[in-house]
Amino acid sequence: MTxxxxxxxxxxxxxxxxxxxxxxxxxxxxxxxxxxxxxxxGRGGGRGQSAPxxxxxxxxxxxxxxxGSGSWDALTKTFTPASLxxxxxxxxxxxxxxGRGGGRGxAGGGGQAADTxxxxxxxxxxxxxxxxxxxxxxxxxxxxxxEGFHMVVSKQEAxxxxxxxxxxxIYLDGRAIPDASVRPPSSSGYSVGHFEADGxxxxxxxxxxxxTVTAGGYRTAETRAIQRxxxxxxxxxxxxxxxxxxxxxxQKPHTYEYTFDRMEPGSYALETFCDATxxxxxxxxxxxxxx
Amino acid sequence: xxxxxxxxxxxxxxxxxxxxxxxxxxxxxxxxxxxxxxxxxxxxGRGGNAMxSAFDPHDLSGYWxxxxxxxxxxxxxxxxxxxxxxxxxVALEDAVSLRxxxxxxLPAVMDNGRPLDIQQGKWEILIxxxxxxxxxxxxxxxxxxxxxxxxxxxxxxxxxxWEGDTLIVDTVGFHPKDGRMAIPGGGFRTEKSHLVERCxxxxxxxxxxxxxxxxxxxxFRTPHTYEFRYTKAxxxxxxxxxxxxxxxxxxxxxxxxxxxxxxxxxxxEAASIEAKAAAAAKxxxxxxxxxxxxxxx
Numbered sequence: 265m266t267x268x269x270x271x272x273x274x275x276x277x278x279x280x281x282x283x284x285x286x287x288x289x290x291x292x293x294x295x296x297x298x299x300x301x302x303x304x305x306g307r308g309g310g311r312g313q314s315a316p317x318x319x320x321x322x323x324x325x326x327x328x329x330x331x332g333s334g335s336w337d338a339l340t341k342t343f344t345p346a347s348l349x350x351x352x353x354x355x356x357x358x359x360x361x362x363g364r365g366g367g368r369g370x371a372g373g374g375g376q377a378a379d380t381x382x383x384x385x386x387x388x389x390x391x392x393x394x395x396x397x398x399x400x401x402x403x404x405x406x407x408x409x410x411e412g413f414h415m416v417v418s419k420q421e422a423x424x425x426x427x428x429x430x431x432x433x434i435y436l437d438g439r440a441i442p443d444a445s446v447r448p449p450s451s452s453g454y455s456v457g458h459f460e461a462d463g464x465x466x467x468x469x470x471x472x473x474x475x476t477v478t479a480g481g482y483r484t485a486e487t488r489a490i491q492r493x494x495x496x497x498x499x500x501x502x503x504x505x506x507x508x509x510x511x512x513x514x515q516k517p518h519t520y521e522y523t524f525d526r527m528e529p530g531s532y533a534l535e536t537f538c539d540a541t542x543x544x545x546x547x548x549x550x551x552x553x554x555x
Numbered sequence: 556x557x558x559x560x561x562x563x564x565x566x567x568x569x570x571x572x573x574x575x576x577x578x579x580x581x582x583x584x585x586x587x588x589x590x591x592x593x594x595x596x597x598x599x600g601r602g603g604n605a606m607x608s609a610f611d612p613h614d615l616s617g618y619w620x621x622x623x624x625x626x627x628x629x630x631x632x633x634x635x636x637x638x639x640x641x642x643x644x645v646a647l648e649d650a651v652s653l654r655x656x657x658x659x660x661l662p663a664v665m666d667n668g669r670p671l672d673i674q675q676g677k678w679e680i681l682i683x684x685x686x687x688x689x690x691x692x693x694x695x696x697x698x699x700x701x702x703x704x705x706x707x708x709x710x711x712x713x714x715x716x717w718e719g720d721t722l723i724v725d726t727v728g729f730h731p732k733d734g735r736m737a738i739p740g741g742g743f744r745t746e747k748s749h750l751v752e753r754c755x756x757x758x759x760x761x762x763x764x765x766x767x768x769x770x771x772x773x774x775f776r777t778p779h780t781y782e783f784r785y786t787k788a789x790x791x792x793x794x795x796x797x798x799x800x801x802x803x804x805x806x807x808x809x810x811x812x813x814x815x816x817x818x819x820x821x822x823x824e825a826a827s828i829e830a831k832a833a834a835a836a837k838x839x840x841x842x843x844x845x846x847x848x849x850x851x852x
Contacts, residue, residue: 322676398656398687398800414692416676418616423674423681425690429658431672431683433794450796532700533692535708537733540655540802541826 317499317526319463321422324527325502326412336409343479343520352513355482359474396540404432405451406469406489406506407478412524414533422457422465428536434467441470449473449485465493481508481518500526610760612720615680618792619763619785620670628781631741637774643818645743649735650819651826654811656800659688660709660734661726661750662767666783672794673763680715680722686797693724702728707746709734724752739767740781742774761787 317323331339348356404413404426411427422434434455441454453472457465469489477483487510494503501523508518659667667686674681682691693713699705700712705728712728731746738744748771755764763785770778801807812820824830 320677323678395801395803396656397802398658398797414681416674416679416681418674418676419614420616421674423672423683425681425683429687429689429797431690431794433672433683447793530697530700532694532705532712533690534706535689535710535730535733537658537689537709537730539657539733541651541657541828541831543828543831 319495319497319499320417321463321465321493321495321502322415322417324412324414324531324533325408325524326527327408327410328523328525330523340478340520345479346477346481346508346518347515348480348482349511349513349515352482352510355474355484355513356476356480359476359482396538396542398429398538404430406453406472406491407522408504408524411536412527417465422467425533427534428538434465441468444471444485447471453489462497463495463499467491467493477508477518478506479518479520482513483508483510484513486510487513502526610756612756612760613717613722614675615673615722615754615756615763616675617763618670618672618788618794620788621666621783621785625784625786626666626739626781627783628740631738631769631779632776633742633774634772634776637742642741642743645736647816647819647822648732649737650815651823652735654802654808654815654823655826656687656802658709658734659684659686661691661711661729661744662738662769663735664688664691664710665765665767666739669797670788670792670794671785683794684797685794687800699725699727707731707733711750720755722752722754724750724754726750726752738769738779740779742769742771742779744769745771745773747771747773757784763787 329339331342333339346352404424408426413424413426416423417436420435420437422436424432424434432452432455434457436457436459438458439456441456447454449471451473453469455467455469457467459465467490469491470487471485472483472487472489474484475482483489487508490507490509492503492505492507494505496502502525503521503523505521506519508514664682664684664686665671667684667688669685672683672685674683678694678696680691680693680695682693684690689708689710691710691713693715695715697714699714705712707728707730709730711726711730713724713726715722715724717723727749729744729746729748734744736743736745748769751768751770753764753766753768756762757764764782765785766780766782768778768780769775812823815823825834
C-alpha cells in the first residue's frame, strides 16, 4: 500500500509546478504527522468520531442474516452441499449426522445429557443442558455464531474472541503449520495467516479435531481449512469465505461464506458469565403444580 | 544540470519524508502516542522472531507469565466498616464461586497461574487468559460506556491511554457478584470499585510491570496499590488450553470443600440448583398448605 501511494505521489509531483510541489509536499507531511484527535480513531465509522475505518478484519463484527430467517440451519441450507468422496461419506456416517461439530466452538461448554427419563405428573425435575463445566478447551470454533466476534491484530498474531470464554489465535509471523503430532488437535486447530494488499486476511488451519463441517462436510486433523476474511473497501462489512480441502473427503473443495457487519460505534463486548448455580443457565424446569 | 539535480534530490527527500510520515501515521493510530512507527497498529510483521523481539515501549503484545516471586503486595488500608464479619462473607462467596467453577473475573484473572496472552491492536488491547475467565477488552478509542446502559461484568469496562511510556488502564462497571471478589492485600471488589492499572515495559521489554490501584470508599480508607511484574514467555511459547474445572465432579467437590469452613460448605451446597429447586418446592408446598397445618408444622 505504501509503495503504491508513494508511486502515485511521485507521479503527481513530477507533473506539478515546482513551488506548488513543495507546498503540497510540506502540507502532506504535516498532515500525515498530525495525530488523530483526542480519544483516538473511531471504530465502525468512529466511536463518536467520523474517521473512516480501514479495510481490515480487525474490530468487532456481528454476523448478518441475508435471508432473514433468524435461523442458522435455514441460512446454511442455502449453502452448496459438500461433494464427498466415498471415504468422506463413510466418515460422515460414522462421525455424526448434519450438525456443526466442525464449526462453532464450545469454550466452557461441557454439559450433561438431557434428562429424558419419565417423571410423574406434578413432581418437579430438572433438565440440565449446559452445566457450565469448564472443559479446559478454551478454544473457539472455526465459525462465529450470532454473538459475533472480536478480532485484535497485533504484530505477531490475530487474536479472536467471542463473548464467552475461549479464544482463537492466528499466527502472522510467517511460521508454518507444524506437524500434527506435536500437540493434540483442537476445535479451532492451528492457524497461520497473512494479509493481502486489499486488507484480506488469509488463514490456513490444520490440526483440527474430527467432526462435521457446515453444509454436509467433514474434517479430520489432516484436513485443511482456508478462510479468507475479506473486508469491504469502506471497512464496514466483512465476508468470510471458507474452503475445506481434503482429497480423501471432498471431491472438490467445499466452499461457503458468511457475511458480517462492523458493530455500531459505541458498542462493546458483552460478557457471558456461565454460572452452574444459576437455574437459567442450567435450563432447569420446575413444572407448575398439577391439580 | 546541477540546479535540476538539486531539485531532484530535494524532491526525493520530500517524498521520503512524506512516505515516512505516512507509515508513521498508519502505525501510530489507535492508542499510541506520536511515538514509534507501528507502535500499536501494525499488522503484517512477518519477520518472525526478529520483528517480535524488537523493543517497542508502546506495544504490550506478548505472552506474559507471573512468577510467585514477582509480586509486591502491601496490606490494604481498610475502612472501619470492613469488619471480620464482612470479610468472612466475601470469603464465603468466593468459596462458593470456587466450588462451582465460576469464571474468575478481576482481579483474579490477572494472577491465574497461567500466562496471559496480551495482544495490542489499533483500537483495543485484548487479554485472553488460559483459564476459566472472560477475556478483557481494553479500549483505546472511547470513554467509559454510560453506566445506565452498560451491563456490569466480572472484568468491568476498561479504557486506556498512554502517558509517556506508561499505559493507564481505567476500569469501572464491575458486576456486584460475578467473579472472585477478593483483592490481593486485603479488601474486596464491589460494583462501585474503581481500578487503575499502570502498565510499563521494563528491561527492554522482557518484563511487564502492572501496578494496580483500587479505590472504593466503602472498602479502602486510602487507595490500595500493589504491583505484579510479568515475564515475557520465550518466542517458542504457544498458549495452551486451560485446566478443566467440572462443578459436577464429586471427587473434585470433596477435595475442594475439604478446606472449607462449615459455613462455606453449607453455602456451597445451598447454591446448587437442586437445593434451590428443593427450597422453591418447599416454599410452594408451604403456601398451598392449609394455614392451620402450616402453623402446626
